[in-house]
Amino acid sequence: MPGLILLSPEPLAGKTTVAAGLAQRFSTEGKTVSVRRMPGDDHAENDAALFSALKGASQDQAAAEVELIEAPAGDAASSLAEFPDARALIITSALTPMNVLADYCRQAGDRLRGAVINKMPARRADSLIAEAKAAGVDLLATLPEDRLLATPVxxxxxxxxxxxxxxxxxxxxxxxxxxxxxxxxxxxxxxxxxxxxxxxxxxxxxxxxxxxxxxxxxxxxxxxxxxxxxxxxxxxxxxxxxxxxxxxxxxxxxxxxxxxxxFGSATFAGGDEKIKRITELMADWDLAPLFG
Incomplete structure (x- = not known):
């Protein structure tokens, strides 16, 4: 199965959070999954350590049925070029203008499998989803604002x-x-x-x-x-x-x-409580488009 590369136009958008949640979903479905972090920014080392400690994740990338790859925020082209066969999933904050998200999504071309809007305020969810669709963004899912996930450890x-x-x-x-x-x-x-x-x-x-x-x-x-x-x-x-x-x-x-x-600006550090919470929030996501 080809890899899935997680991209975002800005730092602290939630790629690590989504990667951890996806790893748990695939693992509970009986798939062997590996998660890796590309170098290139200040968060890479801590994220890589988190992924290596994830329960259910395999360190054997060659044997994994699903490979998740978190790229540094920003330039999508170089990350996509490094993994030419990988599909792409884009994660962004609800604060990102939808025209900016749409432009960023276009960089992935036909490798794009959707976008995730993170930290979605409940009061603005309907309007932001409508804006995304109007801008031509293919949404895979949204993640609501969540106190536990925003909390520092x-x-x-x-x-x-x-x-x-x-x-x-x-x-x-x-x-x-x-x-x-x-x-x-x-x-x-x-x-x-x-x-x-x-x-x-x-x-x-x-x-x-x-x-x-x-x-x-x-x-x-x-x-x-x-x-x-x-x-x-x-x-x-x-x-x-x-x-x-x-x-x-x-x-x-x-x-x-x-x-x-x-609060709200610390990197995702993992821990049992946060891993459990993101797994709950992603439990009803339809993951079929990711590798379709």
């Missing part, structure tokens, strides 16, 4: 905050989908945090009472701001449940601003 947060970590080995791909900022009051009790089901609590490093309350409420992670040392009994309590601790010298407001900045 803890590994991204560590980088954004230049944070030091404790108990982090197994938590790097955990999504930060429900962060909570601890209140100013001395100790609202763990019930305050339990009510949020927080994936992370952002708390000042000089507030051990709030830190313990969050840990006792099973917060998924503590992000401690201000740079002060973590007290020993807080470290011991976190160690009991292996709850990741991130310590940054930034103040709380700056830390929150940096975390906000990476």
């Amino acid at each position: 803890l590994r991204d947060v560590v980088e954004a905050l230049s944070a030091q970590t404790e108990h982090f080995d197994s938590g790097g791909l955990r999504p930060l989908d429900r962060p909570v900022i601890a209140p100013i009051s001395a100790d609202p009790g763990q019930g305050y945090f339990a009510g949020y089901g927080a994936s992370a609590v952002i708390v000042r490093s000089d507030k051990p009472d709030l830190q313990l309350a969050a840990l006792n409420a099973s917060a998924g992670c503590l992000i401690l701001t201000g740079g002060l040392p973590i007290l020993s009994y807080v470290l011991e309590r976190a160690e009991e449940d292996q709850i990741p601790l991130l310590r940054t010298g930034l103040d709380t407001i700056t830390a929150v601003e940096r975390i906000e900045a990476i």
Whole structure:
């Protein structure tokens, strides 16, 4: 079966996300599938590592029934020339003007098997689909805006905050989908945090009472701001449940601003929760046109 090359006119359009979802679909259908990442941009190394760790994906490209190839964003012609027999699937953001998408699709010629519009706002879905059809774009599918997929993982947060970590080995791909900022009051009790089901609590490093309350409420992670040392009994309590601790010298407001900045703009890092979510969102896609 010929390969399928995933192209996009702009970075962070969702090619890696779609590639991971397609790999899971083909794998569950009983096909052997390989996924590779072409070099050429800053994301290539991380994407290649993600693909090599995908459950159900084969590292033996020669033996695979389906080969998925993610190309760098931008120039489609050179990527298509490198794989002259591959079909093409184009992934783009809902922010891309439809005339730009149509022009980009034309570069693939008769090798094009469709386009996917990612991060589709529900309120604009009908109008954007109509615009795409009017521009001559052959849509394979759309992906809605999704909070979990847009969420950075803890590994991204560590980088954004230049944070030091404790108990982090197994938590790097955990999504930060429900962060909570601890209140100013001395100790609202763990019930305050339990009510949020927080994936992370952002708390000042000089507030051990709030830190313990969050840990006792099973917060998924503590992000401690201000740079002060973590007290020993807080470290011991976190160690009991292996709850990741991130310590940054930034103040709380700056830390929150940096975390906000990476929501929706971080690369797809994988992890079981995100892989499960993209597989669910793509479950009803008709994949027959891809190799027809």
